[in-house]
Amino acid sequence: MLSISTQQRVALEWNLNGYQPCPKLKPRPQITSKICSMISTSKTHTMAQEKVEVFKSLESWATQHVLPLVKPVEISWQPHDLLPDSSLPLDEFNDQVKRLRERTKELPDEYLVVLVGDMITEEALPTYQTWINKLDGVGDETGSSQTPWSVWSRSWTAEENRHGDLLKTYLYLSGRVDMLMIEKTIHYLLGAGMYLGTENNPYMGFVYTSFQERATFVSHGNTARLAKEGGDPVLARICGTIAADEKRHETAYVKIVEKLLEVDPTETMMAIATMMRRNITMPAHFMQDGRDPHLFENFSVAAQRLGVYTAGDYADILEYLIRRWRLEKLENLTSEGKRAQEFVCGLAPRIRRLQERADERACKMDLTFSWIFNKKVIL
Numbered sequence: 534m535l536s537i538s539t540q541q542r543v544a545l546e547w548n549l550n551g552y553q554p555c556p557k558l559k560p561r562p563q564i565t566s567k568i569c570s571m572i573s574t575s576k577t578h579t580m581a582q583e584k585v586e587v588f589k590s591l592e593s594w595a596t597q598h599v600l601p602l603v604k605p606v607e608i609s610w611q612p613h614d615l616l617p618d619s620s621l622p623l624d625e626f627n628d629q630v631k632r633l634r635e636r637t638k639e640l641p642d643e644y645l646v647v648l649v650g651d652m653i654t655e656e657a658l659p660t661y662q663t664w665i666n667k668l669d670g671v672g673d674e675t676g677s678s679q680t681p682w683s684v685w686s687r688s689w690t691a692e693e694n695r696h697g698d699l700l701k702t703y704l705y706l707s708g709r710v711d712m713l714m715i716e717k718t719i720h721y722l723l724g725a726g727m728y729l730g731t732e733n734n735p736y737m738g739f740v741y742t743s744f745q746e747r748a749t750f751v752s753h754g755n756t757a758r759l760a761k762e763g764g765d766p767v768l769a770r771i772c773g774t775i776a777a778d779e780k781r782h783e784t785a786y787v788k789i790v791e792k793l794l795e796v797d798p799t800e801t802m803m804a805i806a807t808m809m810r811r812n813i814t815m816p817a818h819f820m821q822d823g824r825d826p827h828l829f830e831n832f833s834v835a836a837q838r839l840g841v842y843t844a845g846d847y848a849d850i851l852e853y854l855i856r857r858w859r860l861e862k863l864e865n866l867t868s869e870g871k872r873a874q875e876f877v878c879g880l881a882p883r884i885r886r887l888q889e890r891a892d893e894r895a896c897k898m899d900l901t902f903s904w905i906f907n908k909k910v911i912l
Contacts, residue, residue: 575728575730575732576732577732577733578669578732578733579732579733579734580669580670580732580733580734580735580736584670584736584797584800585669585670587670587793587796587797588670588671588682588735589670590796591792591796592680592681592682594792595681595682595685595789596681598788598792599681599685599785599788599789600681600684600685600688602781602782602784602785603684603685603688603689603692604692604781606691609692610695610774611695612695612698612699612702615699615703615767615770615771615774616699616702616703616706617629617630617633617706630706633703633706633707633767634706634707634708636764636765636766636767636768637707637709637765637768638709639763639764640709640760640763640764640765640768641763641910642902642905642908642910643835643838643839643910643911643912644756644759644760644763644839645704645709645710645904645905646832646835646902646904646905646910647756647832647835647836647839647841648700648704648756648772649704649710649715649902649904649905650817650820650832650835650836651700651749651752651753651756651841652696652697652700652701652704652715653697653715653718653719653722653817653820654749654815654816654817654820655693655696655697655700655775656697656701656719656722656723657719657722657723657727657816657817658690658693658694658697659723660722660723660726660727660816661690661693661727661816662686662690664727664729664731664738665686665689665738666686667733668731668733668734668735668738669733669734669735670682670735671683671686671735671738672686673686673687685785689782689785692778692782693778693782695778696775696778699771699775700771700775701715703768703771709905710904710905710906711903711904711905711906714822714824714903714904715904717822717823718820718821718822718828718903718904721819721820721821721822721823722817722819722820722821725819725820725821726819727814727816727817727818727819728814728818728819729741729814729816730807730808730811730814731808734804736793736797736800736801736804737804737807737808739786739789739790739793740790740801740804740805740808741808741813742782742786743783743786743787743789743790743854744808744813744850744851744854745813745815745816746779746780746782746783746786747779747780747783747787747850747853747854748813748815748842748846748847748850749776749779750776750779750780750783751842751846751849751850752836752841752842752846753772753773753775753776753779754772754773754776755840755841755842756772756841757769757770757771757772757773757776759839759841760772787854787857787858790805790858791857791858794858794860794863798863798864798865798866798870799865799866799867799869799870802860802863802866802870802873802874802877803869803870803873805858805860805873805877806872806873806874806876806877807873809851809876809877809880810876813847815829815833817829820832822903822904824903825901825902825903828902831900831902832902834898834900834912835900835910835912838912839912843888844884844885844887844888844891845885845888847884848881848884848885848888851877851880851881851884852881855877855878855881860874860877860878861874861878897911897912898911898912899911899912900912
């Protein structure tokens, strides 16, 4: 049984809406109880064996349509390309670091909080690779399997690994953040893991990654915009470069789900509906620093108020995927598949109404973050 704290249950509940309540507001107990019950009775390996054969039958297709989205190492960017060059003579290296600090000194504290939260999420990559390798029929069972699913997941991991390395080093050199507390947060998060409700089911898993990769594309794109506005064009380039990776990864996962809708429409439509009922939970929802039990919720507040990732973005992503996968026009569904189709296609307006109610109840909040030396930020 997987147990979580009350604060983590609250974080999971409010994650659907992309915002957090005022301190005076209480979470809706019926929703948190539902989430708690779902986690405590979580299932694994629920996919029928014949469905595993679907993914085996798609290996040739994946080789032709997914693996080309992997960039060869020799033409890929590396963190070194975007950071001060430590191989330079000391005075030249110090000069580059000094210029970096000059660029970052005017960035608002609340922006740094969101950037740190995004970086910590990227740093939990070992958890994500472990999760992908547990998806039935597509996992890398040997650690070096040559199936296209395994080659893709390892290549995806290698590309993603650069994101946290780059952001963490840049923030370290800026001198604006408390690296000890950030490192403790990463340590706690990797130890805590995550719960996504995908049941080791690759139908659900690829629905999740389609949504999540687009969410990270949106988030990093917005941090790039804010960095440029804040006077740091290099950081803007860094965040934009990461966003471009996330967009390419999104393309791969969206293609996979699109193909699954073609070969197995009802199973795939039901997987989409299941994931949307459970909500697309951010993978760092167990984030904490050993001091603030509400750290993930507070980070989410900052991202919402700063416009980096909002309830509106959540609804936009859902609407985009509905259009991209042509879900409203999907045919050859069973009665159960049609009910799933109706639910998903009518969900975005409901999310937007939740956002409107949240905006009406929103209040100004003073939050303290250990990541920025316990400074308060007003949101």
